[in-house]
Amino acid sequence: MDIEKYIASGILELYVAGLLSEKENSEVHGYAMQFPEIKAEIEAIENAVLAVSKTVSPGLDADNFEQITSRMGKVVDMRPKTPARKSAWPSYLGWAASLLLAVGLVWIYLENNQLKSEIEVISSEKESLEERMIDIRNEVANTEEILNELRDQNVAVVALGGQTVSPESYAKAYWNKEAQKVYIDAQGLPEPPPGYAYQVWSLKLDPLTPTSIGLLDDFANNDKRLFELPNPNESEAFGITLEPEGGSETPTLEQLYTLGAVAS
Structure with missing residues (x-):
């Protein structure tokens, strides 16, 4: 119930x-x-x-009844002695009022x-x-x-263009060398498949030396697709690859989605 x-x-x-x-x-x-x-x-x-009933009661004093009966005793009864038939209407009206x-x-x-x-x-x-x-x-x-x-005037903007695996992809890196951090705008990347995540790499070009600076975690729930990552490296380029969840020690070049060089 x-x-x-x-x-x-x-x-x-x-x-x-x-x-x-x-x-x-x-x-x-x-x-x-x-x-x-x-x-x-x-x-x-x-x-x-x-x-509520108490609020609408007349609130008479306790001795009012005695005062009324004493006054009634002084009134001469002018009614005929034959008993009159008592009307039932007052009773009905009382019940109706109560209802x-x-x-x-x-x-x-x-x-x-x-x-x-x-x-x-x-x-x-x-x-x-x-x-x-x-x-x-x-x-x-x-x-x-x-x-x-x-x-900030110290921020270098690096355009990352699409590569062979996904030519239509693109991204931007906003690198503040003094603050040692980089913002990745990944609006141009498709949502990664289940079990995979995007990994960002800081690159030295000669010789080619990649260093991971982090993953673009919780990609699907980041509506702005803007990610902040630490970058204490002397970066000459940035790349983004698709890797198994948790990341990889070295980039999977066959899954390189975007790449861009820092302007000299």
Whole structure:
């Protein structure tokens, strides 16, 4: 049984108001004895009804009844002695008023619960939006920081053109020799197949000496395709090869995707 759904259905409010059939009353009573959550909710509704009832009570003093009866004793009874037939309408009207009050209280209770639920949803959405705004601010700040580094006058921009295995591929290396790091813009590289990763090499050309400076990890989840790698080497060129995950000791030249020389 879905207790929360049962509580939210409104049947407990009708139970407290006395608007259910005998069979339905027995069913609700049985559930209340079986599930503490339902019993607690019934008690909460009853308390709410009592609280509202107190607010609309006339609030007479305790000795008002005695004052009224003493005054009535001084009034001469001018009515005929024959007993008059008592009308049942006051009783009916009293029951009708009680029923309307109970229905009104149930409606107020349901509306209050609905309002609470809507407030909780709005609060949750507000928190989610605030978190997203914080993430966006952080992303913007990080992007601005990277752009400032790329625009540094000490940064050498190296275009890496496509090679035999993938002529349409391209990339760019932004090398800051003083900071000993390089940014690789890999927007022009296809996503590597499962089990493989791109590896970046710093090259000395004479004689040809490759030195690995790192992998382009988590390529698929990097939307900007911008990677920062350390490079303490005296690089004369940069190349990117496709290697098994974890990288290789030496570049697989048959899988050389891009290559570019540093301008002298």
